Amino acid sequence: MRNILIIAGNTFHQAIRDKILYGIIIFALIFIGSSVVISSLSLEEDIFVIRNFGLAGIYIFGLIITVFLGASAIYEEVERKTTYLLLSKPVTRADIIWGKFLGLLAGIGTTILLMAVAYLLILLVSGGSLDFPAILAVMLQMAEVALLLAVLIMFSIFTTPLAATIYTILILYIGHVLPLIQEFAIKAGGTTKYLLMVAYYIFPNLEKFNIRNLVVHNIPIPPKEVLLSLGYSAAYILLALFIAQRLLNRKDM
Amino acid sequence: MNPAPIEQKQIYSASIRNKAFPFLILAIIIASQYYYDIRRSERPLIPPTIIPAQILKFGDLGLHSAASSLMWIYTIQQVGTHPKKIPDLIKVVNDLDPKFGYPYAFAVLILPPLGFKDGGVEIALRGVREVNTDWKIPYYLATTYHIFFEDRKNALFYFDIVARMPNSPQEAKAVASRYGTSKTVRDQTKDIWASIYETSNDELVKERASRYIIHIDMLELLEKAALIYRQKYGYYPKKIAKLVQPGILKEIPLSPLGLEFYLDESGRALAK
Numbered sequence: 331m332r333n334i335l336i337i338a339g340n341t342f343h344q345a346i347r348d349k350i351l352y353g354i355i356i357f358a359l360i361f362i363g364s365s366v367v368i369s370s371l372s373l374e375e376d377i378f379v380i381r382n383f384g385l386a387g388i389y390i391f392g393l394i395i396t397v398f399l400g401a402s403a404i405y406e407e408v409e410r411k412t413t414y415l416l417l418s419k420p421v422t423r424a425d426i427i428w429g430k431f432l433g434l435l436a437g438i439g440t441t442i443l444l445m446a447v448a449y450l451l452i453l454l455v456s457g458g459s460l461d462f463p464a465i466l467a468v469m470l471q472m473a474e475v476a477l478l479l480a481v482l483i484m485f486s487i488f489t490t491p492l493a494a495t496i497y498t499i500l501i502l503y504i505g506h507v508l509p510l511i512q513e514f515a516i517k518a519g520g521t522t523k524y525l526l527m528v529a530y531y532i533f534p535n536l537e538k539f540n541i542r543n544l545v546v547h548n549i550p551i552p553p554k555e556v557l558l559s560l561g562y563s564a565a566y567i568l569l570a571l572f573i574a575q576r577l578l579n580r581k582d583m
Numbered sequence: 584m585n586p587a588p589i590e591q592k593q594i595y596s597a598s599i600r601n602k603a604f605p606f607l608i609l610a611i612i613i614a615s616q617y618y619y620d621i622r623r624s625e626r627p628l629i630p631p632t633i634i635p636a637q638i639l640k641f642g643d644l645g646l647h648s649a650a651s652s653l654m655w656i657y658t659i660q661q662v663g664t665h666p667k668k669i670p671d672l673i674k675v676v677n678d679l680d681p682k683f684g685y686p687y688a689f690a691v692l693i694l695p696p697l698g699f700k701d702g703g704v705e706i707a708l709r710g711v712r713e714v715n716t717d718w719k720i721p722y723y724l725a726t727t728y729h730i731f732f733e734d735r736k737n738a739l740f741y742f743d744i745v746a747r748m749p750n751s752p753q754e755a756k757a758v759a760s761r762y763g764t765s766k767t768v769r770d771q772t773k774d775i776w777a778s779i780y781e782t783s784n785d786e787l788v789k790e791r792a793s794r795y796i797i798h799i800d801m802l803e804l805l806e807k808a809a810l811i812y813r814q815k816y817g818y819y820p821k822k823i824a825k826l827v828q829p830g831i832l833k834e835i836p837l838s839p840l841g842l843e844f845y846l847d848e849s850g851r852a853l854a855k
Contacts, residue, residue, distance in 0.1 A: 372652065382652040383649060389646065
């Protein structure tokens with residue numbers, strides 16, 4: 331555990347020192363801030379639009395940061411041979427995977443937290459109240475981001491950062507259209523239905539973590555549903571990192 | 584050794600050229616953008632493309648409500664330029680997010696004067712089903728039934744819903760619960776528009792409400808002038824312009840709704 335925490339700490343420091351990350355954060359803050367201007371065009375729905383665009387901004391930029399930080403996570407370590415240095419010490423490959431994952435997650439979490447604080451401040455300044463449900467939405471977004479990061483790390487072991495990014499974006503896209511795929515499968519029937527339903531259960535269902543559409547309308551979210559989504563994320567992360575670990579074990583280093 | 588004065592001058596002018604160059608390029612960029620905007624305003628307006636909500640849902644990564652807000656802002660921009668497309672655009676907004684209440688209310692109040700009476704009502708009826716907590720939808724629906732359909736039964740039905748809603752404002756509650764008890768339909772209409780003006784923050788809705796209020800005020804003014812005319816001559820004028828000749832009115836006012844005023848045989852001011 332100590333090894334994991336040391337690697338995580340180093341990864342976190344390395345991640346937040348990246349200048350490109352600051353650029354993305356500045357763009358994210360500008361986007362969230364601009365929701366005030368956009369909302370003024372919406373006639374009576376200012377706060378609704380700020381909440382919508384604010385949460386969408388946190389989500390989209392959170393994803394960009396995740397892909398940016400996660401894509402080259404392991405690949406660069408292997409390419410630069412820094413993994414060899416780590417493995418020459420009493421550090422297992424599993425420690426590297428988990429350390430990288432936790433460090434990057436902490437880095438991404440910090441940036442998402444920063445965006446969330448900016449969002450809450452903007453909402454308060456614009457005449458809204460403290461948006462507690464939005465905090466829950468951001469928490470679930472973190473669960474989604476953690477899942478994607480685990481998948482990204484898994485991909486980054488056996489492929490280049492560009493390919494890992496493309497695969498992860500595909501997973502992200504499929505993950506969000508799964509409910510539509512399910513609808514289609516039910517209508518289709520026959521073999522197509524079974525094939526699509528297999529895909530439906532295997533691919534990560536990222537719509538589980540999307541409560542933004544409910545939050546903006548102040549629709550209560552059952553706590554059981556939230557817990558189930560968090561559990562789903564944890565299970566998927568375990569699976570993805572387990573596969574990542576096996577893949578790294580097979581790698582000739 | 585110091586460079587010769589000519590050499591120094593050359594270095595100096597080269598430095599000025601280097602500094603001025605980016606500004607020159609920037610000026611060209613600004614000028615080209617300015618010229619492009621002038622040219623663009625000469626081009627005919629392209630009608631908005633309506634993409635079905637189902638397709639948009641495929642590409643918005645689950646951000647349906649944010650996509651709906653974006654679509655809503657886009658829809659508002661089209662009110663002045665492409666009013667015929669508004670019903671379809673509002674449908675897309677609410678297909679993306681059926682719980683987004685304001686477009687339903689907006690549609691039922693703004694679409695009938697644009698010639699989409701049934702379309703506006705259809706959208707609002709869906710709104711009443713989907714968002715049963717938003718008082719504006721039944722209130723504006725009742726207003727439309729009252730004004731554009733002269734359907735007092737349905738107007739009363741939806742006003743009654745508003746009167747019983749806990750979150751509706753006092754102004755709306757008062758009008759809704761008084762509906763059917765006023766002396767004239769015109770009084771009721773004026774009351775309704777006044778309450779809409781007071782309770783709305785939407786500039787477009789406020790402007791429309793104030794136009795109706797001014798229009799009704801003008802009708803009342805014309806009827807008073809017609810009454811004075813009758814006291815003077817013993818009969819109502821056959822043409823509305825006759826109110827100007829004896830100096831009762833300086834001029835016949837122009838309706839802010841773009842309608843033409845006239846008087847019937849009983850001295851009642853109407854608009855067509």
